[in-house]
Amino acid sequence: MTLSGALEVASCTDPGMVRSHNEDSIASDGNQGLVVLADGMGGYNAGEVASGMATTVIITELQQLLEKRVPYEIDVPSGQLVAHRLLHEQIAKANTSIYQAAQSQPQYAGMGTTLVVALFYDNKMTVAHIGDSRLYRLRGRELRQVTKDHSLLQEQIDSGVITPQQARQSQNKNLVTRALGIDPIVEAEIHDYETQPEDIYLLCSDGLCDMVSDDDIGLALQTLSSNLKLCAQHLVQTANDNGGRDNISVILVRVLRDYPAPRSIVGKMMGWFK
Amino acid sequence: MAKLILSMDGLVLKEIALTKERTTIGRKPHNDIQIDNLAVSGEHAVIVTILQDSFLEDLGSTNGTVVNGQPIKKHFLQNNDIIELGKYKLRYVNEAVAGQAKAADFEKTMVLRPGSVKAAIPAPAPSAAAAAPAAAPVAAAAAAGAKNFGDSVAGQSATAAPVAPPKPAAAPQKNGALQLLSGANAGKELDLTKPLTTLGKPGVQVAVITRRPQGFFITHVEGAIFPVVNGKILDAQAHSLNDHDVIELAGVKMEFFLKT
Numbered sequence: 001m002t003l004s005g006a007l008e009v010a011s012c013t014d015p016g017m018v019r020s021h022n023e024d025s026i027a028s029d030g031n032q033g034l035v036v037l038a039d040g041m042g043g044y045n046a047g048e049v050a051s052g053m054a055t056t057v058i059i060t061e062l063q064q065l066l067e068k069r070v071p072y073e074i075d076v077p078s079g080q081l082v083a084h085r086l087l088h089e090q091i092a093k094a095n096t097s098i099y100q101a102a103q104s105q106p107q108y109a110g111m112g113t114t115l116v117v118a119l120f121y122d123n124k125m126t127v128a129h130i131g132d133s134r135l136y137r138l139r140g141r142e143l144r145q146v147t148k149d150h151s152l153l154q155e156q157i158d159s160g161v162i163t164p165q166q167a168r169q170s171q172n173k174n175l176v177t178r179a180l181g182i183d184p185i186v187e188a189e190i191h192d193y194e195t196q197p198e199d200i201y202l203l204c205s206d207g208l209c210d211m212v213s214d215d216d217i218g219l220a221l222q223t224l225s226s227n228l229k230l231c232a233q234h235l236v237q238t239a240n241d242n243g244g245r246d247n248i249s250v251i252l253v254r255v256l257r258d259y260p261a262p263r264s265i266v267g268k269m270m271g272w273f274k
Numbered sequence: 275m276a277k278l279i280l281s282m283d284g285l286v287l288k289e290i291a292l293t294k295e296r297t298t299i300g301r302k303p304h305n306d307i308q309i310d311n312l313a314v315s316g317e318h319a320v321i322v323t324i325l326q327d328s329f330l331e332d333l334g335s336t337n338g339t340v341v342n343g344q345p346i347k348k349h350f351l352q353n354n355d356i357i358e359l360g361k362y363k364l365r366y367v368n369e370a371v372a373g374q375a376k377a378a379d380f381e382k383t384m385v386l387r388p389g390s391v392k393a394a395i396p397a398p399a400p401s402a403a404a405a406a407p408a409a410a411p412v413a414a415a416a417a418a419g420a421k422n423f424g425d426s427v428a429g430q431s432a433t434a435a436p437v438a439p440p441k442p443a444a445a446p447q448k449n450g451a452l453q454l455l456s457g458a459n460a461g462k463e464l465d466l467t468k469p470l471t472t473l474g475k476p477g478v479q480v481a482v483i484t485r486r487p488q489g490f491f492i493t494h495v496e497g498a499i500f501p502v503v504n505g506k507i508l509d510a511q512a513h514s515l516n517d518h519d520v521i522e523l524a525g526v527k528m529e530f531f532l533k534t
Binding site: 039041112114131132152156161162166169170171172174175176177178179182183206216219220223224226227230234237238241246 | 324325326327329350352368382383384385386387468469470472476480482484486487488493495496
């Protein structure tokens with residue numbers, strides 16, 4: 001199934017102003033409705049290795065699987081939506097690859113990565129995430145953070161220890177409570193969302209949202225929505241203008257039109273006999 | 275590691291490192307910081323430290339706890355905060371903030387893993403859980419990954435990276451504005467106060483002026499025709515604007531100028 005023409009995708013990644021390496025990785029396939037962003041961590045180049053493995057495994061495997069599997073159908077053995085099943089399996093696969101590399105090669109010891117993946121199908125998207133890379137949605141004039149970080153600060157905010165305003169002054173930034181490749185098993189948080197034409201989705205690493213306020217992100221998405229590539233570059237540039245202390249990656253997805261699943265009786269029958 | 279400097283009448287009495295998850299302050303001898311003064315309650319206040327962050331909480335003391343002149347019940351301590359208890363002053367110093375060179379290191383993302391390290395932090399007292407419900411389990415999970423990621427400095431020193439990154443939101447000193455030179459609104463002025471200001475007609479020709487620390491820039495956004503500055507057609511790249519540049523866009527001429 002192809003979504004060709006339904007989505008416009010633009011992206012930009014940059015090492016920032018302070019770091020010499022870019023440990024973020026991004027990958028996308030607009031026709032398959034698939035975008036992946038990972039923010040790696042680990043000494044020397046291990047962070048790049050971890051994030052690169054995550055994006056490569058997930059995008060290449062899902063591209064192949066989506067040729068055969070239909071994301072909005074129910075997976076018979078598990079009773080889950082195929083989209084969820086595929087994401088679960090491929091994230092587990094990426095986790096195992098990174099974990100084994102980290103275990104077997106000393107220079108990769110302890111490497112890991114955050115992850116945010118969005119899969120678009122049937123006027124919906126399924127978002128899976130691990131760690132503090134985020135997905136935001138701009139609908140009309142409202143920017144909303146869709147994912148909730150797996151981080152110490154988010155846990156403190158949730159339990160009322162600190163307020164979101166105080167969190168911006170915390171010294172405990174960048175402490176994630178979940179990451180890919182650190183343990184033999186990882187659980188991604190997976191949710192479904194309805195999409196609408198003209199929605200803009202932003203996937204980003206913490207290098208963007210730590211340096212640029214949500215208000216400025218929202219303004220950029222609204223103002224530059226007609227030129228998505230420029231918008232992505234502008235967001236990275238703003239983070240750099242504000243200090244660029246970490247690697248900065250953004251992927252923007254604009255929904256151009258509806259993309260419902262084929263729902264004709266014949267289509268369904270075909271689905272049953274596959 | 276954050277610390278407190280206890281002083282009275284400008285005289286430093288001692289320094290206390292905040293190594294424990296709970297550091298108690300009060301008049302009675304069992305407190306971590308004992309201040310033997312009648313203005314201080316038996317159990318006056320407590321500082322809960324979670325990794326690099328410390329929170330001060332008054333324990334219902336008779337005379338209250340004051341931070342930077344304001345009475346507080348609960349307060350998220352920031353570097354150089356002054357805590358006042360009667361005549362005594364406690365200055366909060368967080369070296370993570372003070373040591374700028376180390377700041378970049380702290381930006382490194384690390385993983386917190388529950389139960390992986392016995393921790394420098396002792397098991398939280400039962401009352402800690404009541405004071406900060408989630409803080410206790412979270413703080414018990416220490417940063418095991420930290421060691422593995424500590425060698426980032428090696429790569430960094432190789433570059434000419436600035437030690438202290440530029441301050442955020444450094445707006446240009448001068449304000450910019452546009453004055454329309456032609457069209458129906460000729461003579462009108464438009465202040466460029468926002469980080470982004472779009473000009474033109476959506477669907478026909480749009481350009482954006484970005485306000486950056488280095489100054490103002492114009493960039494083509496959409497349309498087949500590109501903006502013209504001082505008679506020269508721009509390409510897709512951002513173009514730096516100088517005082518009194520003349521911009522032509524969607525058939526309208528306007529002048530960019532800097533305001534003092």
